[in-house]
Amino acid sequence: MRHAVATLLLHHPSFLDHLTPSGHPERPDRLRAIDRMLEAERFQTLIREQAPLGDIEAALLAHPASHVDMIRDHIPDSGMVQLDADTCLSPGTWQASQRAIGAAMQAVDEVMEGKVNNAFCAIRPPGHHAETATAMGFCLFNTVAIAARYAQREYGLSRVAIVDFDVHHGNGTQDIFWNDASMLYCSTHQMPLFPGSGASNETGVGNIVNAPLHAGDGSAEFREAMDIAVLPRIDAFEPDLILISAGFDAHFRDPLANINLVETDYAWITRKLMDLADKHCEGRIVSLLEGGYDLEGLSHSVAAHLATLMEN
Numbered sequence: 059m060r061h062a063v064a065t066l067l068l069h070h071p072s073f074l075d076h077l078t079p080s081g082h083p084e085r086p087d088r089l090r091a092i093d094r095m096l097e098a099e100r101f102q103t104l105i106r107e108q109a110p111l112g113d114i115e116a117a118l119l120a121h122p123a124s125h126v127d128m129i130r131d132h133i134p135d136s137g138m139v140q141l142d143a144d145t146c147l148s149p150g151t152w153q154a155s156q157r158a159i160g161a162a163m164q165a166v167d168e169v170m171e172g173k174v175n176n177a178f179c180a181i182r183p184p185g186h187h188a189e190t191a192t193a194m195g196f197c198l199f200n201t202v203a204i205a206a207r208y209a210q211r212e213y214g215l216s217r218v219a220i221v222d223f224d225v226h227h228g229n230g231t232q233d234i235f236w237n238d239a240s241m242l243y244c245s246t247h248q249m250p251l252f253p254g255s256g257a258s259n260e261t262g263v264g265n266i267v268n269a270p271l272h273a274g275d276g277s278a279e280f281r282e283a284m285d286i287a288v289l290p291r292i293d294a295f296e297p298d299l300i301l302i303s304a305g306f307d308a309h310f311r312d313p314l315a316n317i318n319l320v321e322t323d324y325a326w327i328t329r330k331l332m333d334l335a336d337k338h339c340e341g342r343i344v345s346l347l348e349g350g351y352d353l354e355g356l357s358h359s360v361a362a363h364l365a366t367l368m369e370n
């Protein structure tokens with residue numbers, strides 16, 4: 059019998075100040091669409107907090123100082139700077155990045171301290187493509203990796219599981235945790251597709267689980283991959299905390315990929331992860347927004363994900 063669940067939503071207007079060029083899919087309107095959706099009556103019991111400015115030193119949990127310095131040194135005073143064809147910086151990027159890290163750390167704190175059962179961070183820029191020393195794929199700092207290491211350092215957790223259902227492979231998270239058996243990284247993603255990694259034979263030290271999907275796959279293939287490849291591994295790992303790299307670009311409306319998920323698939327996987335969190339770690343889940351580029355598909359999928367996190 060599940061008791062009443064308190065769900066934390068972390069957000070902040072500074073996430074709108076990370077700007078990208080006109081026509082770029084990773085744009086501030088993504089968060090505006092989510093904000094509008096979360097005005098609905100059923101979300102009024104969310105505990106809403108402003109994302110604090112994270113200590114940028116926390117980025118060192120996942121990145122060398124040279125990477126942090128490189129990002130900071132490239133932030134422009136005006137206009138935009140491209141780090142590569144996809145990844146750019148604007149004057150507001152530094153604060154947005156600090157608050158994304160701060161949101162993730164605050165979410166970990168409140169979940170670990172039992173103030174809330176679970177949390178969702180509506181943040182930009184995303185993070186799962188950021189490797190140890192490489193920004194790429196719209197991502198600068200690997201927020202979910204920082205959150206995982208922060209949870210271990212602050213709360214002495216032995217095992218943290220990260221589930222990444224973004225349609226792109228989280229090459230950055232895989233890279234950072236490749237040799238770290240205290241972390242389990244599980245990903246479903248379309249292959250072949252950017253960034254090119256994520257084959258099922260990429261297994262790290264036995265702590266990486268890649269379950270690639272193919273263009274045209276939909277609910278049945280996604281659920282089968284989760285049921286067969288991912289969920290049993292999380293169960294066997296017995297995590298102390300589950301983090302979610304919550305990208306919603308496997309939605310059928312998304313322009314960047316060709317997987318055909320619908321909102322109920324996101325509710326389904328959220329429930330499955332909640333059941334495992336209940337079994338192993340008192341329901342502790344922290345979910346971080348990654349991709350999702352069709353505003354309707356994104357906002358409806360986030361709503362399904364959050365409504366499930368809030369369920370009794």
Ligand SMILES: [Zn+2]
Binds near residue numbers: 348
């Ligand atoms: Zn993605």
